[in-house]
Amino acid sequence: MPVDIKHWKHLYEEVVTSGLCTGCSACVIACPHDVLGYESAQGTYKPYHFEQDGGATGCTHGDKGCTLCTRACPRFGLWEPEIDNYLYGRPRNVDEVSGIYKEICLTQATSEELLSNGQDGGLVSALLIYALEENIIDAALVSRLEGDGTTWKAAPYVARTKEDIIATAGSRYTYCANPYAYPQAVEQGAERIGLVGMGCQVSAPKAMAARRAGKIARRFALSIGLLCSKTFDDSIFDELFDERYGIKRESIKKMNIKGVFQIYTKDGGYHEVPLKEAHQWTREGCLMCPDFAAEHADISAGGIGAYADWTLTVIRSDLGKQILDDMENKHLIVRRPIEEDLGALKLMNKLSAVSRKRLPEQPAEYKKRIEVRPSSV
Numbered sequence: 001m002p003v004d005i006k007h008w009k010h011l012y013e014e015v016v017t018s019g020l021c022t023g024c025s026a027c028v029i030a031c032p033h034d035v036l037g038y039e040s041a042q043g044t045y046k047p048y049h050f051e052q053d054g055g056a057t058g059c060t061h062g063d064k065g066c067t068l069c070t071r072a073c074p075r076f077g078l079w080e081p082e083i084d085n086y087l088y089g090r091p092r093n094v095d096e097v098s099g100i101y102k103e104i105c106l107t108q109a110t111s112e113e114l115l116s117n118g119q120d121g122g123l124v125s126a127l128l129i130y131a132l133e134e135n136i137i138d139a140a141l142v143s144r145l146e147g148d149g150t151t152w153k154a155a156p157y158v159a160r161t162k163e164d165i166i167a168t169a170g171s172r173y174t175y176c177a178n179p180y181a182y183p184q185a186v187e188q189g190a191e192r193i194g195l196v197g198m199g200c201q202v203s204a205p206k207a208m209a210a211r212r213a214g215k216i217a218r219r220f221a222l223s224i225g226l227l228c229s230k231t232f233d234d235s236i237f238d239e240l241f242d243e244r245y246g247i248k249r250e251s252i253k254k255m256n257i258k259g260v261f262q263i264y265t266k267d268g269g270y271h272e273v274p275l276k277e278a279h280q281w282t283r284e285g286c287l288m289c290p291d292f293a294a295e296h297a298d299i300s301a302g303g304i305g306a307y308a309d310w311t312l313t314v315i316r317s318d319l320g321k322q323i324l325d326d327m328e329n330k331h332l333i334v335r336r337p338i339e340e341d342l343g344a345l346k347l348m349n350k351l352s353a354v355s356r357k358r359l360p361e362q363p364a365e366y367k368k369r370i371e372v373r374p375s376s377v
């Protein structure tokens, strides 16, 4: 059955309960009948169907022809070649493990404030501020820490100003479904929306566009991807950092992953936690994810490489290239060629290859699906 006549019942069987679901929330925000909810308590991160209109496993609106949830899902059908074909006119070659791109470089924000607040080179924040100021976007869906930040609980957030962007810079390594803030952005009047997120999230707007999901697809004007091999359950704070290392969550100032968990505390302390100790707290939704390098973003950003305080930057779309070139011309960022750190490129490809091994062999019947172009809704 082609993608365009499949709905929640099929999404439930093929993605939600098969282990493929990443919890990105795209199906929930795309549902025009508001019959999908999103469970983020206790590290679940899964969509569910309300009891009315079809119960947990079915959907009466789907039976009548609504297909928006499957059109939005970046793990439905043969999503990767389908989106590749839409964006680049061809599927990636087998050796393009980090996806199709135009250029790779290292970037750094020239603003001291962005550099000190950013996780690596502050590129993502500089880009968002540029896109807001140049009217490329009206709002950006990002992640922020709830309350005063001491719980380290990340939540989706609509950033509309430079101050919002700076306050939400940096990385949290628990899951945060940034697309889930979409309805709030629309309510606030945003028509052109930027999305920051890991590969599982930034493929969603492109899946929507490839499958002609209408207005929601058109509203996503810019996608900035974060390189990512996994996220962790929130319980890692109490069960690993606190119990084994005595690091209380409220004492943590900043975290990074550079071969080990690097934890900086507010009292000036620095701790390292080996990644292999953290593996058992890997979030379930990441276990079958094949996309390390956020292959469908306009620009992907990561922190690997020899130079701390620089962002490894993968430019994939014409829009991404245009923006970075203009930012460089306006001295908002500085750029170094990737030839100055070929080790970073090698490591990105190595980590991408590792992630790709997680995806089970696709059943042969999927292969047929990709040849079917969905009709418009």
Ligand SMILES: Cc1cc2nc3c(=O)[nH]c(=O)nc-3n(C[C@H](O)[C@H](O)[C@H](O)COP(=O)(O)OP(=O)(O)OC[C@H]3O[C@@H](n4cnc5c(N)ncnc54)[C@H](O)[C@@H]3O)c2cc1C
Residues within 6 Å of the ligand: 117, 118, 119, 120, 121, 122, 123, 124, 125, 126, 142, 143, 144, 154, 168, 169, 170, 171, 172, 173, 174, 175, 176, 177, 178, 196, 197, 198, 226, 227, 228, 229, 230, 231, 257, 301, 302, 303, 304, 311, 312
């Ligand atoms: C969960 C996660 C795993 C990552 N794993 C890797 C990795 O293995 N290798 C690697 O090279 N890089 C990884 N990164 C990317 C890296 O940490 C930086 O985000 C990236 O280098 C950009 O740095 P920056 O200084 O340009 O970004 P900044 O200017 O600091 O902006 C970062 C943006 O990310 C958003 N953000 C923060 N946490 C989350 C979250 N949990 N979910 C969604 N959005 C979030 C912020 O709201 C902000 O808009 C990961 C990032 C995350 C969030």
Ligand code: SF4
Residues within 6 Å of the ligand: 011, 015, 016, 020, 021, 022, 023, 024, 025, 026, 027, 028, 046, 047, 072, 073, 074, 075, 076
């Ligand atoms: S991967 Fe995302 S869009 Fe697909 S079912 Fe899961 S939450 Fe919904």
Ligand code: SF4
Residues within 6 Å of the ligand: 022, 175, 198, 199, 200, 201, 228, 229, 230, 231, 285, 286, 287, 289, 290, 291
């Ligand atoms: S590994 Fe990263 S990109 Fe993949 S599902 Fe987990 S959070 Fe998303």
